[in-house]
Amino acid sequence: MDTTIDRREFVRIGACAGAATALALAVGCSSAGTAKSDESEVETPSFKYGEETGMSKRVLVGYATRTGSTTGVAEAIGRTLGERGYAVDVKPFRDKPSPGGYDAVVVGSAINGGAWLPEAIGWVESNSSVLRDVPTAAYCVHSMNGGADEKQTRKRTAYLDKVRDAVTLAAEGFFLGKGPAADDSSLIARWAFKAFGGTAEGDARDWDKIKAWAEGLEL
Ligand SMILES: Cc1cc2nc3c(=O)[nH]c(=O)nc-3n(C[C@H](O)[C@H](O)[C@H](O)COP(=O)(O)O)c2cc1C
Incomplete structure (x- = not known):
């Protein structure tokens, strides 16, 4: 296997490592109770929304989280789809839900180091043959590159590159999650x-934006 990397790749890896370091620094400087770095400590509940009637379409909303904020986003998307008449299961990818039997799928993950969490991209890749046959939408929960300028838009869009390689997406959503707060992280960490x-x-997290995205999904 060729293990050499070109300069662009080196810079890219450096940038991701820098971003992760900045985030780890920022989150690591938070008070112990607000950010849990051990993924096994973070709860990953499942939710059900809407009514399963013979007529309703079934939708799976999958999510992956490290520090918990994506759970609320998945929940809000699921609740909104339930209000629209879909029968919705919100499930963590950690539980490896089967996509079989669903009419549409909405997949999402927290962003760490410039990409989806491994269990989320792993789930999409291993279920890509099923996902190609149903409308599939994807969302990201991130705290960097939320700006409207060209550079941040390009970096944000790239968060879904691997997902787009695996499946054609009917819609894409980018939602800010949790960044370091003034009251629980140092000035240096925030800088x-x-x-x-x-x-x-x-x-x-902008609940109106998340709800509006789920209301507009064509599944
Ligand atoms: C180690 C680490 C790396 C991160 N890397 C990125 C990143 O590259 N880009 C970004 O936009 N956000 C990044 N974030 C921010 C998270 O995506 C954001 O805090 C999100 O709300 C976390 O979701 P969660 O609470 O569901 O894990 C990172 C956070 C951590 C802790």
Whole structure:
């Protein structure tokens, strides 16, 4: 296997490592109770929304989280789809849900190091043959590159590159999650976070935006 990397790749890896370091620094400087770095400590509940009648379409909303904020986003998407008349299961990829029997799938993950969490991209890749036959939408929960300028838009769009390689997406959603907050992280940590493109300040989840996205999904 050729293990050499070109300069662009080196810079890209460096940028991701820098972003992860800034985030780890920022999150690591948070008070112990607000950010759990051990994924086994974070709860990953399942939810059901809407009514299963013979007429209703079944939708699976999958999610992956490290520190918990994506769970609420998945829940909000599921609740909105339930209100639209779909029968919705919200499930964590950690439980390896089967996509069989669903009429549509909405997949999402927290962003760490410039990409989806491994269990989320792993699930999409291993179920791609099923997902190609049903409408599939994807969302990201991130705290950097939330700006409207060309550079941040390009970096944000790239968060879904691997997902697009595996499946054709009917819709894409990018939602700010939780960044370091003024009251629980140091000035240096927040500076480092901003220097690497950090946009979210504290809990930046925009529930109206998330709901509007789910209301507009054509599944
Ligand atoms: C180690 C680490 C790396 C991260 N890397 C990125 C990143 O590359 N880009 C980004 O936009 N956000 C990044 N984030 C921010 C998270 O995506 C954001 O905090 C999100 O809300 C986390 O979702 P979760 O609470 O569901 O895990 C990172 C966070 C951590 C802790």
